[in-house]
Structure formats: C-alpha cells, structure tokens
Amino acid sequence: MARISWTRDELMLACALVAENGWHELRQNDPETLELSDLLRTLPLHSTAAKSDPRFRSPNSVSRKTTDIATAHPDYRGTTTRGGQPTRDVVADFLRYPAEMAAAASAIRSGIASGELHRIKPQPEEAGDDEETTAREGQLLARWAIYRERDRGLRDRKIQQARRRGEVIRCEVCSFDFTYAYGELGTGYVEVHHRLPLHVSGPTETKLDDLAFLCANCHRMCHKSFRGESWRTPDTLRAEMQKASRRRIPHAASDSAS
Numbered sequence: 351m352a353r354i355s356w357t358r359d360e361l362m363l364a365c366a367l368v369a370e371n372g373w374h375e376l377r378q379n380d381p382e383t384l385e386l387s388d389l390l391r392t393l394p395l396h397s398t399a400a401k402s403d404p405r406f407r408s409p410n411s412v413s414r415k416t417t418d419i420a421t422a423h424p425d426y427r428g429t430t431t432r433g434g435q436p437t438r439d440v441v442a443d444f445l446r447y448p449a450e451m452a453a454a455a456s457a458i459r460s461g462i463a464s465g466e467l468h469r470i471k472p473q474p475e476e477a478g479d480d481e482e483t484t485a486r487e488g489q490l491l492a493r494w495a496i497y498r499e500r501d502r503g504l505r506d507r508k509i510q511q512a513r514r515r516g517e518v519i520r521c522e523v524c525s526f527d528f529t530y531a532y533g534e535l536g537t538g539y540v541e542v543h544h545r546l547p548l549h550v551s552g553p554t555e556t557k558l559d560d561l562a563f564l565c566a567n568c569h570r571m572c573h574k575s576f577r578g579e580s581w582r583t584p585d586t587l588r589a590e591m592q593k594a595s596r597r598r599i600p601h602a603a604s605d606s607a608s
C-alpha cells in the first residue's frame with residue numbers, strides 16, 4: 351500500500367509531543383509514542399482501508415516522524431532527515447506561535463476524547479488538502495468550528511437576544527441587513543460567527559456574546575484560508591476592508607467619463 355502522507359493535524363499532534371520532550375525524538379516503545387500511534391489510527395482523516403494497514407501510523411512510523419520533527423529544529427546540529435515541507439512548516443509554526451500551536455493540539459485531543467470530532471462529517475467550507483495554504487489550526491478544528499456555527503438553536507437564541515435588546519440584526523462588519531435588502535424573503539436571515547477560533551478558545555461552551563452576526567460574504571471572508579490563517583475576527587475583517595478601500599482607485603469616475 352502507498353504511504354499515506356501525514357496531514358497537518360497529525361503533524362501538529364506529533365510536534366506537540368516533540369516540543370514537550372525538549373525537541374528530542376521519541377522512541378518506538380515510549381508510552382507517548384504508543385499512545386499517539388493509537389490516537390492517530392482513530393482520527394477521522396483517512397479512509398478505513400488506509401487505517402486497516404497495520405503499518406499505518408505504527409509506533410515505528412510515529413517515532414520516525416518525531417525524528418523528522420526534532421531534526422527540522424534550527425538548533426539541531428546533526429543530519430536532518432527527510433521530513434518534507436509540511437513537517438518543516440509545522441515546526442516553524444510551533445517555534446513562531448508556541449502557545450497557539452500547543453493549544454490547538456490540545457483542542458484536537460479534547461475533541462477526539464469527547465467523541466465530538468468523530469461525529470462531525472467533513473464540512474463544505476473547511477480547507478481541504480488541495481488548498482494552497484493549509485489552515486494553521488488544521489482541518490479537524492476548522493471542521494468542528496464550522497459545524498458549531500451551523501447550530502440553528504444557537505443562532506436563533508442569538509437573534510432573540512438581539513431583538514430583546516432592540517438591536518438591528520445586520521452584519522457587524524459591513525452593516526448589510528438582509529431584511530432591508532431582500533424584504534420579507536430576507537427577514538430573520540443572518541449568519542453567526544465565533545469571535546474566537548476553537549484553537550484559541552479551546553472547546554468551551556459557546557456564550558451568545560462570543561458570537562457575531564455576519565452577512566454571507568463577510569462570513570466567507572472570515573473563514574478564507576489565506577497566508578496560513580483561516581480565521582478572522584470581525585474587527586480584523588473590517589480593518590482589511592478599510593485598507594482595501596484606501597487603496598482602491600475609484601472606478602465610478604472613469605465609468606461615467608466613458
């Protein structure tokens with residue numbers, strides 16, 4: 351059977367172990383290696399056929415991956431093993447964002463332990479393997495976050511709260527109001543977005559104040575994979591829009607001149 355490439359999520363879990371181990375590799379018989387091997391063999395990322403191969407993420411393959419990771423550290427003085435670019439990218443991110451990456455790895459572990467990550471099917475907007483830039487937090491947390499935001503009950507409670515407070519239900523970033531734009535058809539339509547991504551907040555219970563109202567366009571832009579980021583807050587997106595509008599050459603003027 352062909353070797354199954356390590357995904358970003360798997361590399362994050364392995365890298366978290368190596369980082370905890372002072373950037374040293376783990377051996378085949380180390381309890382941490384055995385535990386990670388078991389865990390990786392259950393992740394909902396590969397086909398059942400791939401997972402049925404006994405060599406798939408065996409303790410030996412996990413141990414070899416920790417060697418790739420440890421030797422990709424810039425302070426390593428020996429010969430670097432061939433880890434591949436995704437391995438080097440994960441190591442670079444762990445060195446650049448140590449707290450965030452460790453939190454993301456532990457959030458993946460919590461999602462697996464609670465069974466939640468196994469219940470959720472792949473979501474249409476999550477960054478797939480064919481994405482040019484892989485989301486920093488990996489595929490499973492992106493999937494979980496999108497699923498969580500689709501919870502109708504949560505969205506409805508947020509809308510009720512806004513109505514009680516007498517607030518207008520519109521996009522927090524661009525002020526788009528579905529009722530204003532589409533009349534009766536758009537009444538009560540809005541999307542909700544978590545201000546904090548799962549890899550920062552951890553898998554906590556969602557409070558209504560953690561949610562922002564967004565229009566469909568702004569929501570897509572908040573989740574777009576771009577330069578390693580696949581999550582933006584409404585404030586960050588608003589700043590991007592302001593930056594874009596300052597750079598824009600007003601084309602309305604040239605349109606009317608022609």
Ligand SMILES: [Zn+2]
Nearest residue numbers: 521524565568
């Ligand atoms: Zn908007």
Ligand SMILES: [Zn+2]
Nearest residue numbers: 499542543544
């Ligand atoms: Zn969202």
